[in-house]
Each structure stands twice: as C-alpha cells, then as structure tokens.
Amino acid sequence: MSYELTIEPLGQTIEVEEGQTILDASLRAGIWLPHACCHGLCATCKVQVLDGEVDHGEASSFALMDFERTEGKTLACCARLESDVTIEAEIEEEPDAESIPVKDFPGTVKRIEQLTPTIKGIFVELDEAIHFQAGQYINLDIPGLGISRAFSLANVPSTGREIELNVRIVPGGTGTGYLHEKLAEGDRVKLSGPYGRFFVRKSANVPLLFMAGGSGLSSPRSMILDLLAEGSTLPITLVYGQRSRAELYYHDEFLALAETHPNFTYVPALSDEPADSAWQGFRGYVHEAAKAHFDNDFRGRKAYLCGPPMMIDACISTLMQGRLFENDIYTEKFFSAADAQQVRSPLFKRV
Numbered sequence: 001m002s003y004e005l006t007i008e009p010l011g012q013t014i015e016v017e018e019g020q021t022i023l024d025a026s027l028r029a030g031i032w033l034p035h036a037c038c039h040g041l042c043a044t045c046k047v048q049v050l051d052g053e054v055d056h057g058e059a060s061s062f063a064l065m066d067f068e069r070t071e072g073k074t075l076a077c078c079a080r081l082e083s084d085v086t087i088e089a090e091i092e093e094e095p096d097a098e099s100i101p102v103k104d105f106p107g108t109v110k111r112i113e114q115l116t117p118t119i120k121g122i123f124v125e126l127d128e129a130i131h132f133q134a135g136q137y138i139n140l141d142i143p144g145l146g147i148s149r150a151f152s153l154a155n156v157p158s159t160g161r162e163i164e165l166n167v168r169i170v171p172g173g174t175g176t177g178y179l180h181e182k183l184a185e186g187d188r189v190k191l192s193g194p195y196g197r198f199f200v201r202k203s204a205n206v207p208l209l210f211m212a213g214g215s216g217l218s219s220p221r222s223m224i225l226d227l228l229a230e231g232s233t234l235p236i237t238l239v240y241g242q243r244s245r246a247e248l249y250y251h252d253e254f255l256a257l258a259e260t261h262p263n264f265t266y267v268p269a270l271s272d273e274p275a276d277s278a279w280q281g282f283r284g285y286v287h288e289a290a291k292a293h294f295d296n297d298f299r300g301r302k303a304y305l306c307g308p309p310m311m312i313d314a315c316i317s318t319l320m321q322g323r324l325f326e327n328d329i330y331t332e333k334f335f336s337a338a339d340a341q342q343v344r345s346p347l348f349k350r351v
C-alpha cells in the first residue's frame with residue numbers, strides 16, 4: 001500500500017510507502033527537506049499540509065503545538081500519510097548541493113583502528129560504492145540493537161567502496177559503546193545515506209575556515225582532503241581542538257599537508273594538556289585559537305563548524321564578534337539524544 005505525496009513549490013510527486021515518513025520518502029527520492037533531529041523534537045522539518053490526511057506520529061507537543069496541528073502543519077520526520085497528500089515546504093536553493101537519493105548500503109567491517117584513547121577509526125567496505133558530497137554523514141544501524149546512529153564520513157568521496165568513520169565513545173552510550181566494545185573486523189553492517197547539507201560552498205570562491213572539535217574532525221578532514229586533491233588554491237585554515245596531545249589524531253597528516261600545500265594552514269589547539277608537557281602549540285579552546293590566529297577578524301570567509309553543540313555555539317559567538325555572520329557559517333552539530341531535546345536557537349539554522 002502506498003500513497004502519493006506532492007511537494008510544493010517543487011511540484012514533484014513521489015510514492016510514500018505505508019508507515020514511511022514524509023522525510024524518509026523525500027530524501028530517498030533525492031528531494032531535500034530541512035531537518036535536524038529526525039525525532040520530532042526540534043521542529044526544523046515543519047511543513048504545511050495543503051491537502052490530504054496525515055498521522056503526526058511521535059511529534060512532540062512542543063515541536064508541533066496543538067494550534068499548529070489545527071492549522072494543518074506537521075513534522076516531516078514523523079508524519080505518515082493516510083491519503084494522497086500535498087505539502088508545502090521551505091526549500092532553499094543551494095547552487096552547490098548535489099541531489100543524491102538516500103539509499104541503504106550493506107557492507108563489511110574491514111579494519112578498526114584505535115585513533116586515540118577515545119576515538120576508533122572504523123573502515124567499512126560497502127557492497128556498492130556510496131556517492132556523497134564531502135562533509136555528509138550516514139546513519140549506521142547498530143547490529144542487533146534496533147537503533148541507528150549518525151556518523152560523518154571521514155574519507156574523501158573518491159575512495160571507492162571503502163568508507164571511514166571516526167567514532168568517539170560516549171560514556172554510557174548504547175551505540176558508540178557497542179561500536180567500541182563489540183564490533184569486530186569481518187562483521188556485516190548496514191547503513192543509509194548520504195545525509196546532510198554540510199558541504200563546501202565551492203561556488204562562493206572565498207577563503208575557507210574549518211573549526212572542529214573531537215571526532216568532529218571527520219567531516220572537515222573529508223572536505224579539506226577533497227579540496228586539496230582537486231587542486232583548490234583558495235586559502236584553507238583548519239583550527240582543530242582536542243583535550244590533550246594523546247587525543248590529537250591525524251596530526252602528522254595535517255602537518256604534512258601544511259608543508260606541501262602553501263594555501264593550507266593547520267592550527268591545533270589543546271584545552272587540557274599538562275602545563276609541563278612538550279606541547280608548543282596553542283593552549284585553549286577552538287574558538288580562542290581561531291580568534292588569536294585571525295586577530296578577531298573573520299570577514300570575507302566561509303566557516304564550517306563541526307563537533308559537539310557547545311563547541312559550535314562558542315565558535316559561532318566568536319565568529320560573530322569577528323564580523324562573520326549567519327549566511328557565511330555552516331554547522332554540523334553532533335547532536336545526541338539529550339541535545340535534541342533542547343530548543344534550537346531561532347537565530348540559527350542548521351545545515
């Protein structure tokens with residue numbers, strides 16, 4: 001059993017299976033609708049139902065209030081069709097966005113590397129190569145647990161069937177706990193993707209600033225390696241924050257890239273390194289390192305921020321103080337279940 005969904009103002013009509021959400025059906029048809037938490041909590045995916053009946057599913061009463069339901073609004077990430085439906089969504093034109101339908105990808109874990117004491121590199125050979133834009137992420141089904149978790153693709157899009165995930169263990173975390181403690185080489189896994197609008201706006205042709213924290217290096221690494229591989233001559237700066245030298249991974253790779261590419265600058269920052277260690281680099285947080293490096297003037301760039309929500313919020317404040325504003329800042333917040341329950345700032349849209 002399926003219904004037809006027409007998406008305005010695109011005027012496109014797609015099939016939606018019984019039980020499938022509007023968002024899932026749209027992404028799998030290659031139509032991007034705004035979304036973030038995917039669990040009915042943040043309201044990013046709110047759309048107007050112009051015609052037909054929907055079941056609002058598990059939409060929270062905060063994200064979709066009673067009067068909005070009466071007005072015909074629904075959350076695309078939760079809503080399932082009960083008839084043929086027409087919706088109206090706010091879809092922004094993105095000249096650099098590729099329209100890549102989301103698909104399921106089975107694969108085999110090829111190797112697992114301990115990148116730092118808390119981050120594992122998980123390399124999966126997919127049965128079929130995934131096409132994605134550097135910076136995007138996948139949802140990995142956690143074997144046997146009936147849950148999936150989001151992880152950014154850390155490899156460049158041109159690595160064929162092998163993908164790399166950098167997974168930081170969350171204390172008490174169900175999914176990352178399994179991946180760190182139980183997942184083994186040779187295991188079969190399944191993921192879906194690609195997701196997200198975190199990719200380089202290449203057509204802007206302006207200097208790029210990447211700010212990353214923890215395992216939030218994954219997307220920027222893919223984006224930077226991709227830019228350098230295609231011969232970009234734009235100034236590219238990576239400000240990367242970790243707690244300690246032991247947690248600083250791919251450090252030698254970025255040092256070597258900075259040696260061989262005059263347009264690439266690498267600024268590592270450690271926030272909790274022992275005072276008596278041999279570390280010669282910046283001591284402090286990512287936003288502090290960026291502020292010092294650019295002398296508090298970020299004008300004329302595009303900034304790409306990836307990592308924990310608190311780090312991103314601190315970076316946004318710093319960038320704004322240094323006169324870089326919303327239209328030039330793109331973020332990928334590594335939301336967790338707890339973060340998703342916080343109300344998003346109306347000031348900021350997430351990509």
Ligand SMILES: Cc1cc2nc3c(=O)[nH]c(=O)nc-3n(C[C@H](O)[C@H](O)[C@H](O)COP(=O)(O)OP(=O)(O)OC[C@H]3O[C@@H](n4cnc5c(N)ncnc54)[C@H](O)[C@@H]3O)c2cc1C
Pocket residue numbers: 137149150151152153165166167168169170171172173174175176177196215216218219308332333334335336337338339
């Ligand atoms: C778009 C996107 C891309 C992501 N990419 C990556 C990536 O490349 N690498 C990576 O390591 N992670 C990434 N994450 C985060 C990753 O999905 C979470 O770490 C994961 O959801 C935690 O799952 P869990 O099952 O281990 O924890 P849960 O069992 O869901 O949570 C257990 C407890 O830990 C808390 N918690 C969960 N996550 C965090 C966190 N990050 N920090 C602090 N407390 C937390 C929860 O609130 C809860 O109390 C990404 C998240 C998003 C949304």
Ligand code: FES
Pocket residue numbers: 034035036037038039040041042043044045046063075076077078
């Ligand atoms: S993406 Fe639908 S409510 Fe968050």
